[in-house]
Amino acid sequence: MKVSKSLLNTLIKECCRGLEYDSDRRRHTFVLARDIQRAYDNCRSAAAAQGIEFEAFDFNRLTSAIKLIPDAGREVSLNYPLTDADLLPGEVVEIATPDGDRRRYLKMQALQYVSLSTRQAYTMPADVVFDRGRELTDAEGCHLADMDTVTLWAPDAMSLHVDSALMPGLARRRVADSLWPLAEMAAALGPSDSGADLLRAACDCGIGSHTLSLIIEAFQA
């Protein structure tokens, strides 16, 4: 199925209810439409209006991609040493240690990172450099990791489409200097709370669904 961007936006809006609490995952996530048959029928009609065949296989692929957003991403290898200034708040540095362990650090603001595996916050030294062969320490000199390889964990295509469909205006927003207010908002969100405000706040911070999902994962569960 080859679709236009506007059709894909329509399909995502049909399939995805937005950011809501998922009792299975026990946190807010991008949940699928309740009436999945109706969503499928609407998707087929929308695609048919543009002369595009839309089958169950396409629908399943689309809904799987939406469900996978919190875990999805793509590795980006830059092969350059990265200083703190080379990273935006919301970016994730993935470090592979010599023993094969992988650790992801989400940049919250200048020099402040959260480990996505331990959910612990770290302040890095002003001269921190993420580069293979170096040792990563925090500002107090505590050893965090030996860096065998350093990559970035970037949003995948579906996250970008979800941003486009559910976070209008995101492209025009500057990325905020600090994501701590967003993290606090995510942490305060209860199971009965709608995620609409958090989604709006993320959009205002210039943060897309990929980073927002990681923040929720780190601070809500």
Next chain:
Amino acid sequence: MKTQQEIDAILAERRQRDAKIFYIDPERVTAADAAADDGIAIFRRKKLFGLFHAGTEVLPCIYDAIEPLGDAFYLIGVQGQQALYDLTAGRFITGYDVAAVSRSAGSLRLTGADGKCGLLDTYSRAMIVPPVYDEVGDLNYSSPYVWVRRGDSFHYVRVADGCLLSMPMLVMAFDGGDGLYGMRSDGTVALFSEEGTSLLMEYRRRCIAAGGRILLQNFVRRLEVVADVYGNIIN
């Protein structure tokens, strides 16, 4: 379409005829460049047009049409074919193979009879992009480059010396930026060196300095894209 020799022969014959009717005063048709009002005027003698400057003949009345383009450039027509004349330099700067000329910021956009496009800088009066490309971007004095398209691929031309900078399989290029930005076939944008190498870290630094987004525009295509730090188009 007539060859340059055929046009030259027609003009030579007309020149001889014009010399024989020297006693008929040419009739002033219009101020050639009314805004400038610097004494340049189009005259007509027996249905054919010429160009005069302060009463002195610059081009004899042997042309079928003379169209002022501004900045002392004129489109000269002979038997349905057109050439570009630079009054300041006092010479034709193209052959009679110009199909259309349009003004854009600081430049004249030329389309040849074969459909190929070029760009002439009206300030330096130089042909910065020869009319050999399928499409040409807008000249922008804030950018040292202008994009060109050949077939499906976009490249850049360095304005200073007209050097073609071949880019690796770009499916889109952008106007007026502070560098060579292009869209690759995978739909991501990147910044390139003049040698066509992707400058990942420089792009990243520029994007971060701009607040995490880079706005790129193609004025000719009326296209505006916003890209994130990874080069993903997010609008």
